[in-house]
Amino acid sequence: MAIERTHIMVCGGTGCVSAQSLEMVDLLKSKLVEKGYDQEISVVKTGCFGFCGQGPIIKIHPENVFYVQVGLDDIDDIINEHIIKGRPVERLLYKEPETQINLSKHDEMSFYKKQYRIALRNCGLINPEDINEYIAFNGYEALGKVLAEQTPEQVIETVKASGLRGRGGGGFSTGLKWELTRKPVADQKYVICNADEGDPGAFMDRSILEGDPHSVLEAMAIAGYAIGASKGVIYIRAEYPLAISRLQVAMGQAKEFGLLGENIFGSDFSFDIEIKLGAGAFVCGEETALIHSVEGCRGEPTKKPPYPSIQGYHKKPTSVNNVETFANVAPIILKGAEWFSSIGTEKSKGTKVFALAGKINNVGLVEVPMGTTLREIIYDIGGGIIDGKEFKAVQTGGPSGGVITKLESSTTTSSGGLKLAL
Numbered sequence: 001m002a003i004e005r006t007h008i009m010v011c012g013g014t015g016c017v018s019a020q021s022l023e024m025v026d027l028l029k030s031k032l033v034e035k036g037y038d039q040e041i042s043v044v045k046t047g048c049f050g051f052c053g054q055g056p057i058i059k060i061h062p063e064n065v066f067y068v069q070v071g072l073d074d075i076d077d078i079i080n081e082h083i084i085k086g087r088p089v090e091r092l093l094y095k096e097p098e099t100q101i102n103l104s105k106h107d108e109m110s111f112y113k114k115q116y117r118i119a120l121r122n123c124g125l126i127n128p129e130d131i132n133e134y135i136a137f138n139g140y141e142a143l144g145k146v147l148a149e150q151t152p153e154q155v156i157e158t159v160k161a162s163g164l165r166g167r168g169g170g171g172f173s174t175g176l177k178w179e180l181t182r183k184p185v186a187d188q189k190y191v192i193c194n195a196d197e198g199d200p201g202a203f204m205d206r207s208i209l210e211g212d213p214h215s216v217l218e219a220m221a222i223a224g225y226a227i228g229a230s231k232g233v234i235y236i237r238a239e240y241p242l243a244i245s246r247l248q249v250a251m252g253q254a255k256e257f258g259l260l261g262e263n264i265f266g267s268d269f270s271f272d273i274e275i276k277l278g279a280g281a282f283v284c285g286e287e288t289a290l291i292h293s294v295e296g297c298r299g300e301p302t303k304k305p306p307y308p309s310i311q312g313y314h315k316k317p318t319s320v321n322n323v324e325t326f327a328n329v330a331p332i333i334l335k336g337a338e339w340f341s342s343i344g345t346e347k348s349k350g351t352k353v354f355a356l357a358g359k360i361n362n363v364g365l366v367e368v369p370m371g372t373t374l375r376e377i378i379y380d381i382g383g384g385i386i387d388g389k390e391f392k393a394v395q396t397g398g399p400s401g402g403v404i405t406k407l408e409s410s411t412t413t414s415s416g417g418l419k420l421a422l
């Protein structure tokens with residue numbers, strides 16, 4: 001097998017795909033073959049880099065040169081100048097608006113400087129359609145660790161102690177939800193992943209599933225082990241075709257590798273996942289409505305109690321968790337509860353992913369420690385309001401969230417979409 005000296009990472013998130021990034025992958029590959037470089041240089045299709053407003057994005061490793069707004073016409077220059085002559089293509093570098101300096105490394109850009117990536121750790125880094133790349137970045141190690149070394153109660157204790165709270169909006173303790181679902185005795189229990197993501201302007205969950213589907217599959221299996229469930233369901237809106245196809249590829253590979261299905265890692269634990277498509281009704285993101293929809297009934301919420309943890313899917317104990325919540329689980333198992341709870345604020349631990357949309361300069365996806373102020377997100381990371389206009393309002397957390405008109409004391413909590421209005 002050839003060892004590649006260079007990796008050309010091309011964003012394969014929906015935003016960049018809609019601007020021909022997949023055609024760029026094909027063109028790069030054929031040009032490399034034509035020039036005889038295909039053995040030493042690989043082209044990798046990744047998930048979203050986050051800086052969607054500057055897409056399509058191409059990043060070249062190991063130099064870490066980050067190219068923005070790349071077009072099909074730029075591919076020749078990338079090959080001839082960067083790959084062959086070793087000279088970065090200056091006109092494709094990001095120009096920092098304040099200093100007007102061209103920056104080649106993403107970590108020098110103000111968009112990335114204040115970010116801390118846990119849920120998005122692999123997005124823009126690995127090929128989401130290749131399980132080997134996920135495994136190379138410690139993928140499925142957390143699942144192996146819990147099955148080999150921990151009881152379900154210990155897993156629940158770790159997740160509780162980490163302070164992880166649901167990222168779907170309710171902010172309920174994930175470890176406590178798992179404990180409440182573990183307690184009842186039942187012949188069958190379920191893990192449901194809520195990938196309905198109905199909030200306007202929000203695309204956090206879609207990007208995680210497109211960029212790192214295995215992180216969600218692995219966490220669902222860990223949840224299954226913790227609560228005593230052998231079946232999982234991912235409820236995802238049909239308007240997310242790329243996320244659905246990447247999930248299907250990931251599930252097929254995980255089964256092939258024995259990481260989903262019967263006797264995972266040779267243990268007594270078996271866990272399988274199926275995908276159910278939603279029709280895109282906002283209300284079906286609410287967990288009881290979601291469960292009715294998965295059952296084939298009308299997607300209407302019903303009164304709680306009974307909570308899904310006692311009586312959920314098919315009236316069996318069910319833990320419903322959000323995509324981003326799941327994406328935090330494997331790092332917590334591997335790095336420990338203390339590590340996770342050291343990030344964020346006293347009451348809100350860890351990070352939060354935000355989709356920045358609306359009249360903001362840097363449209364995209366960001367992940368910041370809990371407690372980061374909205375001012376920092378909008379001005380330092382988001383680059384402020386288009387044309388330097390005055391701030392009017394920001395809408396956070398979708399219809400159930402609020403419209404904030406003053407930024408003085410607003411800090412991030414667990415809601416996810418940020419939409420700026422002018």
Ligand SMILES: Cc1cc2nc3c(=O)[nH]c(=O)nc-3n(C[C@H](O)[C@H](O)[C@H](O)COP(=O)(O)O)c2cc1C
Pocket residue numbers: 165166167168169170171172174194195196197198199282283284285286287288320321322323325326400
């Ligand atoms: C009207 C309404 C819509 C909701 N939409 C979503 C959604 O799109 N995605 C989501 O994860 N949670 C949504 N929720 C929250 C879910 O009911 C549930 O609390 C969540 O999926 C639990 O996962 P978590 O504990 O990981 O946050 C919604 C709640 C309400 C009331």
Ligand code: FES
Pocket residue numbers: 011012013014015016017047048049050051052053055056057
């Ligand atoms: S889709 Fe390419 S950077 Fe987000």
